[in-house]
Amino acid sequence: MNTLDSKFLKLSTENAPGQEGQQMRQDFRSLLRGDVLPGRMVDFSHGDVDAFLPSPGAYEAFKSGFRRGGAQAYTEYRGNAAIRTRVAQNLAAFTGAPVDGDDEMIITPGTQGALFLAIAATVNAGTKVAVIEPDYFANRKLVHFFGAELMPIALDYAGKAGMAGLDLGQLEDALKAGAQVFVFSNPNNPTGVIYSAEEITSIADLAARYDATVIVDQLYSRLVYDSGTYTHLRAVRTVPANLITIMGPSKTESLSGFRLGIAFGSPQLIRRMEQLQAIVSLRAAGYSQAVLEAWFTEPSGWINERTRLHQAIRDDLLELFGRVNDLRVRVPDGGSYLFPELPDLSVSIEDFARILRHQGNVIVTPGSEFGPTSHQGVRLNFSQDHEAAVRAVERMIELIGRYRE
Amino acid sequence: MNTLDSKFLKLSTENAPGQEGQQMRQDFRSLLRGDVLPGRMVDFSHGDVDAFLPSPGAYEAFKSGFRRGGAQAYTEYRGNAAIRTRVAQNLAAFTGAPVDGDDEMIITPGTQGALFLAIAATVNAGTKVAVIEPDYFANRKLVHFFGAELMPIALDYAGKAGMAGLDLGQLEDALKAGAQVFVFSNPNNPTGVIYSAEEITSIADLAARYDATVIVDQLYSRLVYDSGTYTHLRAVRTVPANLITIMGPSKTESLSGFRLGIAFGSPQLIRRMEQLQAIVSLRAAGYSQAVLEAWFTEPSGWINERTRLHQAIRDDLLELFGRVNDLRVRVPDGGSYLFPELPDLSVSIEDFARILRHQGNVIVTPGSEFGPTSHQGVRLNFSQDHEAAVRAVERMIELIGRYRE
Structure with a gap:
């Protein structure tokens, strides 16, 4: 393999946030257990700027x-x-x-x-x-x-x-x-x-x-x-x-x-x-x-209110994840990411991400994108519609239960 | 010199189009002959989107x-x-x-x-x-x-x-x-x-x-x-x-x-x-x-009219340059650049570009930016206000006369 080929092999974007549309359609139907869970699609791979609108001005x-x-x-x-x-x-x-x-x-x-x-x-x-x-x-x-x-x-x-x-x-x-x-x-x-x-x-x-x-x-x-x-x-x-x-x-x-x-x-x-x-x-x-x-000239109180709203979503999702046995998650001090490490599953984390999308209408980013040591983590950007995010994590938790080892 | 230093040395942007504001203020007063020529500033380093407005829609x-x-x-x-x-x-x-x-x-x-x-x-x-x-x-x-x-x-x-x-x-x-x-x-x-x-x-x-x-x-x-x-x-x-x-x-x-x-x-x-x-x-x-x-869905005739207007400027500027002894310029078949090669001057082409700016209110890009073989060329983007471009080239020609060998 020439050096350009090997260079670009390391730049694979297949599992990168927002690139789900480019994923290879693999035959993973044989992995599936149970039915699709109905609910509004939530794309946790990035923030929802229709839920948190562009800043004023x-x-x-x-x-x-x-x-x-x-x-x-x-x-x-x-x-x-x-x-x-x-x-x-x-x-x-x-x-x-x-x-x-x-x-x-x-x-x-x-x-x-x-x-x-x-x-x-x-x-x-x-x-x-x-x-x-x-x-x-x-x-x-x-x-x-x-x-x-x-x-x-x-x-x-x-x-x-x-x-x-x-x-x-x-x-x-x-x-x-x-x-x-x-x-x-x-x-x-x-x-x-x-x-x-x-x-x-x-x-x-x-x-x-x-x-x-x-x-x-x-x-x-x-x-x-x-x-x-x-x-x-x-x-x-x-x-x-x-x-x-x-x-x-x-x-x-x-x-x-x-x-x-x-x-x-x-x-x-x-x-x-x-x-x-x-x-x-x-x-x-x-x-x-x-x-x-x-930028930095938003109306007084705007950033505090935006922070408060994100913290409220964070806390509700943490409360939900806290109920799952063997799931570990650190309380984020800032930003809008949650990075739960899931319990042992019967499928790889990349396949579970595909299953989440297919059966739960939930998009997350597999932890392997962030380093080779994060095999069981998935990233959620919780800058989303509050209610929709809660419902999506509930579906995610149900699917974790379904695919546990 | 380490390799990063030498790599970036070759990326110098000092004379690049649009970067004139970053040029070192060199003491080139001693080079100057005669007075400043009055006239509206024309920046030929890029097109003037206030003269040719953004396309409709x-x-x-x-x-x-x-x-x-x-x-x-x-x-x-x-x-x-x-x-x-x-x-x-x-x-x-x-x-x-x-x-x-x-x-x-x-x-x-x-x-x-x-x-x-x-x-x-x-x-x-x-x-x-x-x-x-x-x-x-x-x-x-x-x-x-x-x-x-x-x-x-x-x-x-x-x-x-x-x-x-x-x-x-x-x-x-x-x-x-x-x-x-x-x-x-x-x-x-x-x-x-x-x-x-x-x-x-x-x-x-x-x-x-x-x-x-x-x-x-x-x-x-x-x-x-x-x-x-x-x-x-x-x-x-x-x-x-x-x-x-x-x-x-x-x-x-x-x-x-x-x-x-x-x-x-x-x-x-x-x-x-x-x-x-x-x-x-x-x-x-x-x-x-x-x-x-x-893009490509502009009103019928828009691109033809824009082309016609540019061709008219091109022809007027070529006519002016044609009067200058020992100045060579190819008739451009497309685009909005003219690349005249100036007669022998008493100053380098980079210094002449600075002089044009200082004494003529005219900004051009020295030919040396485009390859080592273009020592006497300067590039003009003539997508400008027609009248202002003509006046600017008249000043440029007067300054060429002033600084000839």
């Missing part, structure tokens, strides 16, 4: 951008300067440390675009990259794509409340062994755990000591529940020289349809990311960039 | 997409299936050969996104890639980024009307020597020449014979003047097994602010491109995808 900001014409259509590759300045002020206030909109920020097509550019700016063939398991599936895929070397770091997320469960010794070993980049999401995707102040400070100290680059995906950092307190890595005492923070309005704000992300941090890395964006996508869609003017 | 289609909600925000990575089907029909009719919207098409963030994915799907470290000189600057940069080997193919664009001037012998030599990929734009960017039917047929035959992949960027193929006839590579008798055609509504249709591109062709390459898009940007902005419903 977003569409109007787009419209203003379009009306502005050429000045908004063609921005610098890193994005419109005036918008960057405004977003920088908001992100400085939010994260608790200054951001220079000129030199320290780039607007990208979604946070996925930011993550790709950050990895591409720091990782080459052979670069050693420390990656949390479980974590967002693209982290590992990007490492594979650039022919870099993956150094997995365990997350004992089920272990102890108030912390994420990072194995700091393992991280230090990886850095000692030459890891030049450490990438992780906080809140963690798929488990929703938030790293404690001690964990974040230790990561920063280790990165500074070993001169490693840190890429922290804070996509869900505006959605933090009563149970969580959030520490921004970029605002701790000793910040690593090479640090990129990634945020964006796709999730909590339900603005994924505009494809907007922000990377902010070390100017030398932002510069590389812009050079690369020039040949990857030119820029985030010019008119969409205007939507960022409505 | 585009904004309304976006609005409908937004109103459609979640179904439009979250599409498959390759784009919304119903939109792909419709676009495939239109592109089949336009290019003269069938397109399957399911297997043979991907919607990308701009044609830049399509080009990046096409190259990334076919080029690896060490891959030999045949690239036209001059041609779109990103072609060469992408080859460098992937650590591939550039095999330049000369274009004698000034040579003979009715053809592009491709050196077919050189292309065959490159393929014989192992070039696995050939990438080119048609109409050519920056010269506006269109490849003749014979040239396109020969490219297809050679690619088939040597089993090479062809990536053809047809971004400007809807804007063809009286002087040009257009041959779609994908519709000739012997089509190479691996062929990707790239189009999009960013230029002729003035829809760049939505960031939309289309790649269509060999299913196995489209599949790879989708796997990659999943980790590069997820998808083209969902709501923007809806804009494609207004």
